[in-house]
Amino acid sequence: MEIYLLAGLAIVVVLLAVGGFYLVRTRRSVAPGEEETPPEVTREPKPAAPEDREKDGGADLLPPAQAPPAGEGATAAPAEPELETPPPSAGRMVRLRARLARSQSALGQGLLNLLSSSSLDEDAWEEIEDTLITADIGVASATQIVENLRTKVKVLGTRDHDEVRALLREELLAQIRTEAERGVRTAPHGDRPAVIMVVGVNGTGKTTTTGKLARVLVGDGRSVVLGAADTFRAAASEQLQTWGSRVGAPVVRKEEGADPASVAFDAVARGIDDGADTVIIDTAGRLHTKTGLMDELGKVKRVVEKKSQVDEVLLVLDATTGQNGLRQARVFAEVVNVTGIALTKLDGTAKGGIIVQVQRELGVPVKLVGLGEGPDDLAPFDPEVFVDAILG
Numbered sequence: 323m324e325i326y327l328l329a330g331l332a333i334v335v336v337l338l339a340v341g342g343f344y345l346v347r348t349r350r351s352v353a354p355g356e357e358e359t360p361p362e363v364t365r366e367p368k369p370a371a372p373e374d375r376e377k378d379g380g381a382d383l384l385p386p387a388q389a390p391p392a393g394e395g396a397t398a399a400p401a402e403p404e405l406e407t408p409p410p411s412a413g414r415m416v417r418l419r420a421r422l423a424r425s426q427s428a429l430g431q432g433l434l435n436l437l438s439s440s441s442l443d444e445d446a447w448e449e450i451e452d453t454l455i456t457a458d459i460g461v462a463s464a465t466q467i468v469e470n471l472r473t474k475v476k477v478l479g480t481r482d483h484d485e486v487r488a489l490l491r492e493e494l495l496a497q498i499r500t501e502a503e504r505g506v507r508t509a510p511h512g513d514r515p516a517v518i519m520v521v522g523v524n525g526t527g528k529t530t531t532t533g534k535l536a537r538v539l540v541g542d543g544r545s546v547v548l549g550a551a552d553t554f555r556a557a558a559s560e561q562l563q564t565w566g567s568r569v570g571a572p573v574v575r576k577e578e579g580a581d582p583a584s585v586a587f588d589a590v591a592r593g594i595d596d597g598a599d600t601v602i603i604d605t606a607g608r609l610h611t612k613t614g615l616m617d618e619l620g621k622v623k624r625v626v627e628k629k630s631q632v633d634e635v636l637l638v639l640d641a642t643t644g645q646n647g648l649r650q651a652r653v654f655a656e657v658v659n660v661t662g663i664a665l666t667k668l669d670g671t672a673k674g675g676i677i678v679q680v681q682r683e684l685g686v687p688v689k690l691v692g693l694g695e696g697p698d699d700l701a702p703f704d705p706e707v708f709v710d711a712i713l714g
């Protein structure tokens with residue numbers, strides 16, 4: 323009997339020892355954090371709910387916050403990309419004044435030297451006019467400025483540097499100021515976002531300006547949706563996605579070659595669904611034929627207007643392209659109702675006079691100026707800051 327008891331006890335001890343050994347081994351093979359993972363967390367990314375896809379209108383909607391960072395496992399919560407806080411629109415041009423002064427002050431200094439010289443003869447007046455024309459101010463405006471200055475200098479009999487500067491400032495401002503409202507219309511209408519179409523020839527800085535404008539608006543506290551309707555070049559949509567990601571603005575995009583009007587429509591639909599303040603649509607601007615351009619931009623506008631009115635059609639113009647750029651601008655103005663001009667690359671040319679000429683020719687104000695390749699190098703145009711930068 324005792325033998326049976328002892329044998330029973332020995333079996334229990336052996337079973338306990340073997341059980342303990344396996345328990346320890348199993349626990350060691352589990353990574354420390356993993357044992358807390360609830361079983362229902364799956365390794366597969368959750369497919370989008372059908373209603374979400376419907377809401378996106380089938381477009382490739384890639385808001386950055388939802389895209390998992392490359393190389394990370396699907397179990398890890400997608401890291402929120404750090405969003406940038408761009409500076410507000412107010413005071414931007416003042417901050418960029420040094421750039422303007424660098425590119426434009428040779429014009430102002432040349433004019434001031436000529437005007438305050440003791441021998442202000444016919445040749446000097448001709449040289450003043452040539453200097454203005456060389457700065458792309460246009461013949462009509464240059465002639466008018468010279469005529470007005472001649473009269474004033476004669477009447478006042480002045481050569482004093484400060485007085486001459488004040489006269490020139492007045493004349494330049496008179497040419498640059500316009501009656502038309504210079505602010506970009508970005509405020510929503512009730513539950514509908516403001517819609518801005520950005521048009522222009524490729525390479526002028528259209529996509530960059532669209533991205534920079536989104537930053538200006540985000541800096542002013544507005545919510546923005548971007549539409550990559552330049553489907554002609556896949557890189558343009560990628561580029562816009564990057565701009566949007568940096569400030570948390572959703573970008574509505576589709577595959578290369580997709581119908582630009584459908585992207586624009588989806589972008590506005592997304593803007594309405596999201597309760598966004600402003601939708602900005604980057605369009606393709608290849609100048610194939612005038613009819614082709616008219617058809618494309620006309621269709622984009624018509625289709626957008628099924629959802630919401632178009633508040634602004636901003637024409638992007640490269641300041642370094644001079645007369646060629648103006649010719650292109652004329653074509654755009656003929657096919658679409660341009661409401662404002664975004665003049666880019668003003669940091670790269672001394673021909674800031676193009677502002678006067680383009681406003682005069684197209685009858686629409688320059689609303690924005692690009693003063694560099696940096697993300698915040700776009701500013702609402704301020705004529706006084708501009709003229710003061712020219713005159714030093």
Ligand SMILES: Nc1nc2c(ncn2[C@@H]2O[C@H](COP(=O)(O)OP(=O)(O)OP(=O)(O)O)[C@@H](O)[C@H]2O)c(=O)[nH]1
Nearest residue numbers: 524525526527528529530558666667692693694695
């Ligand atoms: N220096 C300077 N460069 C600028 C400015 N604005 C845009 N650019 C540059 O101009 C180049 C063309 O800009 P994009 O925005 O790609 O031009 P786009 O008109 O959209 O052309 P696509 O993308 O081909 O449609 C880029 O290298 C920009 O960085 C500016 O104000 N100053």
